[in-house]
Amino acid sequence: MKFYSTNNKNHKVDLRTAVIQGLAPDNGLYMPESIPVLNQAFIESLSTLSFKEIGFEVTRALLGADLPESELEKLIDHTLQFDAPLVELESNVFTLELFHGPTLAFKDFGARFLAGLLGYFAKEQNREITILVATSGDTGSAVANAFLNVPGTRVVVLYPSGKVSVAQEKQFTTLGGNITALEVKGTFDDCQRLVKQAFLDVDLNQKFFLTSANSINIARLIPQSFYYFRAYAQVQQTAPVVFAVPSGNFGNLTAGLLAKRMGLPIANFVAATNANDVVPEFLRTEKFNPRPSIQTISNAMDVGNPSNFVRMLDLFQNDFKSLTDLITGFTFTDAETREAIQQVYRDNGYILDPHGAVGYLGLTNFLKSKPHPGIFLETAHPAKFADVVEAALKNKIELPERLQKFMREEKKTVVISNEFVNFKHTISNFK
Numbered sequence: 001m002k003f004y005s006t007n008n009k010n011h012k013v014d015l016r017t018a019v020i021q022g023l024a025p026d027n028g029l030y031m032p033e034s035i036p037v038l039n040q041a042f043i044e045s046l047s048t049l050s051f052k053e054i055g056f057e058v059t060r061a062l063l064g065a066d067l068p069e070s071e072l073e074k075l076i077d078h079t080l081q082f083d084a085p086l087v088e089l090e091s092n093v094f095t096l097e098l099f100h101g102p103t104l105a106f107k108d109f110g111a112r113f114l115a116g117l118l119g120y121f122a123k124e125q126n127r128e129i130t131i132l133v134a135t136s137g138d139t140g141s142a143v144a145n146a147f148l149n150v151p152g153t154r155v156v157v158l159y160p161s162g163k164v165s166v167a168q169e170k171q172f173t174t175l176g177g178n179i180t181a182l183e184v185k186g187t188f189d190d191c192q193r194l195v196k197q198a199f200l201d202v203d204l205n206q207k208f209f210l211t212s213a214n215s216i217n218i219a220r221l222i223p224q225s226f227y228y229f230r231a232y233a234q235v236q237q238t239a240p241v242v243f244a245v246p247s248g249n250f251g252n253l254t255a256g257l258l259a260k261r262m263g264l265p266i267a268n269f270v271a272a273t274n275a276n277d278v279v280p281e282f283l284r285t286e287k288f289n290p291r292p293s294i295q296t297i298s299n300a301m302d303v304g305n306p307s308n309f310v311r312m313l314d315l316f317q318n319d320f321k322s323l324t325d326l327i328t329g330f331t332f333t334d335a336e337t338r339e340a341i342q343q344v345y346r347d348n349g350y351i352l353d354p355h356g357a358v359g360y361l362g363l364t365n366f367l368k369s370k371p372h373p374g375i376f377l378e379t380a381h382p383a384k385f386a387d388v389v390e391a392a393l394k395n396k397i398e399l400p401e402r403l404q405k406f407m408r409e410e411k412k413t414v415v416i417s418n419e420f421v422n423f424k425h426t427i428s429n430f431k
């Protein structure tokens, strides 16, 4: 498969280049040059297949020419170590639980697929790959856990000292092995600046094969399409389904569009956002007006300039009509989100996290006018946002065992100042 840049369809690269670069040199996002349609027999047999079988078939259709079948199997095996179960909350309202991975959010899927692929490229070129990530919390934990013990890779996580929650910090500072956490005496912006400067530094680039694990990487998008197929397999209906996706950068929704293009019977998408409603507004007015983000209780969706929007436009060749025929936008306030958490707990005994609650609201509002089986994505475990959820329910919620386990481990970090010389010196001494 070749990948083109959304800024220039004639700029095409192979999988390896697209994955190692992340962003195209012209700042475009990479897209597959063609999207294969899976055969009807595969779609009809979904409910008889395992999650790994589904992931394997989808990946083989897209990347079958790019890596040997045995490597493809290893990649899927590394990625899909946990399921995405579907739970029926009310008649025809389902939640797809994407939080069964090590860091309790859907970003584990993308990070693990990327880790597996980079591990393969490292082996192929016989050179260790060093991944630099600046994090304000969640990206660092998903990436670090995904790369843990992947041969040929080393991860350096930079995070602002004292500015991430203890639970987040424990998830990437307790791992050891090929994961190093640098605790920077500064801000998240300092961490990002240090990483950017490292990519421009001649000495560091000579000594290390550096890459990032940026969220716009095409390798993080592809595996997110797997669980749309897995969800459909569990609905046990042949009618087209509606997916409601709580969205920030719109990677998750874009992966759903990819699944539809590959042949999955999806009737509609609901783009559900918090107060950061740039895309719902666009779907209403055809005006795209990015602006600074607003802080909300579903903070992983506090995005004022959604990076995957260009991929959505690209998939529809900028045709506003066909885009709005398929995707409907909804936006919800924090008060509405809290009420949804309370209502679903009261009516169904199910605890939503604030992001899933936005998805739930989008779905149930949409289904009022169009009755269909509907699925909303529950993107994180409620315990990840315990403060918000406990305040809404006026009740304590339980931490899952895998989160408790991190809390018991000891933090190991290297403390550095926010000056580049200090950072460079520290990592230059890595063996």
Ligand SMILES: *Cc1c(COP(=O)(O)O)cnc(C)c1O
Residues within 6 Å of the ligand: 105, 106, 107, 138, 246, 247, 248, 249, 250, 251, 252, 253, 300, 301, 355, 379, 380
């Ligand atoms: C990242 C994230 C989102 C937003 O997903 P996008 O792909 O950026 O739209 C939603 N919920 C949670 C919990 C997240 O971590």
